[in-house]
Amino acid sequence: MASKPLQVGVVGAGAMGRGIAQVAASAGHRVVLADAGAGVVAEARRSIERTLSRDVEKQRRTREEADLVLARITDGGEPSGGYEAFRECGLVIEAVVERLDVKQALFTGLEKVVAKDAVLATNTSSLSVAAIAGACAEPGRVIGIHFFNPAPVMPLVEIVPAIVTDAAVAAQVISLIDGWGKTTVRATDTPGFIVNRVARPFYGESLRQLEEGIADVATIDWAMRELGGFRMGPFELMDFIGNDVNYAVTESVFQSMFYDPRYTPALTQRRLVESGLYGRKRERGYYDYREGAAKPEPVKDEVLGRAIMERTLAMLVNEAVDAVHHRIASPADIETAMTRGVNYPRGLLAWGDEIGPATILGRLEALQDEYGEDRYRPSVLLRRRVRERRPLLS
Numbered sequence: 001m002a003s004k005p006l007q008v009g010v011v012g013a014g015a016m017g018r019g020i021a022q023v024a025a026s027a028g029h030r031v032v033l034a035d036a037g038a039g040v041v042a043e044a045r046r047s048i049e050r051t052l053s054r055d056v057e058k059q060r061r062t063r064e065e066a067d068l069v070l071a072r073i074t075d076g077g078e079p080s081g082g083y084e085a086f087r088e089c090g091l092v093i094e095a096v097v098e099r100l101d102v103k104q105a106l107f108t109g110l111e112k113v114v115a116k117d118a119v120l121a122t123n124t125s126s127l128s129v130a131a132i133a134g135a136c137a138e139p140g141r142v143i144g145i146h147f148f149n150p151a152p153v154m155p156l157v158e159i160v161p162a163i164v165t166d167a168a169v170a171a172q173v174i175s176l177i178d179g180w181g182k183t184t185v186r187a188t189d190t191p192g193f194i195v196n197r198v199a200r201p202f203y204g205e206s207l208r209q210l211e212e213g214i215a216d217v218a219t220i221d222w223a224m225r226e227l228g229g230f231r232m233g234p235f236e237l238m239d240f241i242g243n244d245v246n247y248a249v250t251e252s253v254f255q256s257m258f259y260d261p262r263y264t265p266a267l268t269q270r271r272l273v274e275s276g277l278y279g280r281k282r283e284r285g286y287y288d289y290r291e292g293a294a295k296p297e298p299v300k301d302e303v304l305g306r307a308i309m310e311r312t313l314a315m316l317v318n319e320a321v322d323a324v325h326h327r328i329a330s331p332a333d334i335e336t337a338m339t340r341g342v343n344y345p346r347g348l349l350a351w352g353d354e355i356g357p358a359t360i361l362g363r364l365e366a367l368q369d370e371y372g373e374d375r376y377r378p379s380v381l382l383r384r385r386v387r388e389r390r391p392l393l394s
């Protein structure tokens with residue numbers, strides 16, 4: 001990545017690729033943006049232009065700056081015709097379809113064209129970075145750079161070196177992305193990295209409570225929002241993300257974690273996906289978004305709401321502690337990831353400390369006792385911290 005000034009390639013101009021291209025161009029880089037779909041780059045440029053114009057209206061940047069950013073993004077054409085357009089790129093970030101074979105083929109093709117010191121990065125959410133790097137002749141230059149959607153807005157970027165990634169490449173990439181004004185955290189190459197792993201109970205435990213008839217979707221959303229302080233309730237959020245996308249992440253984490261029952265997907269969500277009820281984009285999900293549809297009212301019972309919120313929160317804190325235990329990231333990075341990547345009202349470790357690690361442990365033991373399921377097993381580190389009377393965030 002030594003070439004100066006650094007030119008950046010982005011392959012895949014869908015939701016993520018176009019956002020990443022805008023971020024890199026806003027940081028002053030010339031960007032080559034390519035996509036296999038006909039007309040996708042042109043559509044991406046129009047969409048970036050609209051976003052930049054909104055920034056100008058809101059006085060976040062001048063018209064001149066916006067024009068410069070757009071002018072820095074050039075069309076790399078369809079990669080099926082070869083990767084020549086990326087020859088001068090010191091960094092190429094791929095944001096193509098989430099398929100290992102497609103990503104491996106792309107990187108092996110790019111390797112033949114780019115300079116020896118060029119870095120190849122994947123924006124994958126759920127695949128193993130090692131599996132992508134393993135297909136390359138020079139795996140040491142392959143790394144995960146995981147942006148969140150929409151990339152120009154979300155501050156968090158998870159940097160994921162594979163076990164074969166050169167330490168110098170990881171350091172270079174962290175310093176580059178920090179320089180783009182993003183907040184980087186470093187995650188080990190494990191399923192879901194930080195955010196998509198630690199956040200699983202937010203959805204999974206809410207779905208369990210729904211399936212057991214403890215409360216309906218509106219009540220669970222109300223409890224998590226009003227009593228938990230989360231910006232959106234779990235069902236609103238799943239409808240917003242798309243049940244197809246959210247279910248695929250859960251299933252992928254479940255399979256990649258060797259079917260650990262903590263991550264078991266819910267049949268309710270699977271049936272929604274099978275029925276095409278993806279959420280907002282299909283106007284139906286847990287809620288009905290069609291015109292004239294009635295909005296269900298929550299049961300604002302504070303005792304019930306607290307029980308719902310405390311159960312889910314205990315599972316979330318346990319997941320964060322377990323991520324520390326398995327060295328997925330540093331405690332500080334786990335706190336940053338959850339507050340800046342998914343806007344949690346506070347870091348889960350600090351939250352657990354405030355509630356009290358022994359209280360969290362007690363809640364999990366009660367659930368495990370009642371259900372007899374391994375799903376509720378407390379993390380070894382949580383037990384240890386309670387025994388040693390040490391805080392979770394230390």
Ligand SMILES: NC(=O)c1ccc[n+]([C@@H]2O[C@H](COP(=O)([O-])OP(=O)(O)OC[C@H]3O[C@@H](n4cnc5c(N)ncnc54)[C@H](O)[C@@H]3O)[C@@H](O)[C@H]2O)c1
Nearest residue numbers: 012014015016017035036037095096097098123124125149
């Ligand atoms: N959408 C999200 O919230 C999100 C967040 C973080 C990471 N990701 C990851 O980013 C990647 C892209 O996701 P997305 O949501 O932007 O998908 P998308 O479907 O919006 O865009 C993918 C684009 O890649 C193109 N494409 C497919 N194969 C290609 C190839 N071989 N060469 C060039 N272009 C190709 C498609 O034409 C499409 O335009 C995936 O790996 C996904 O897991 C997605």
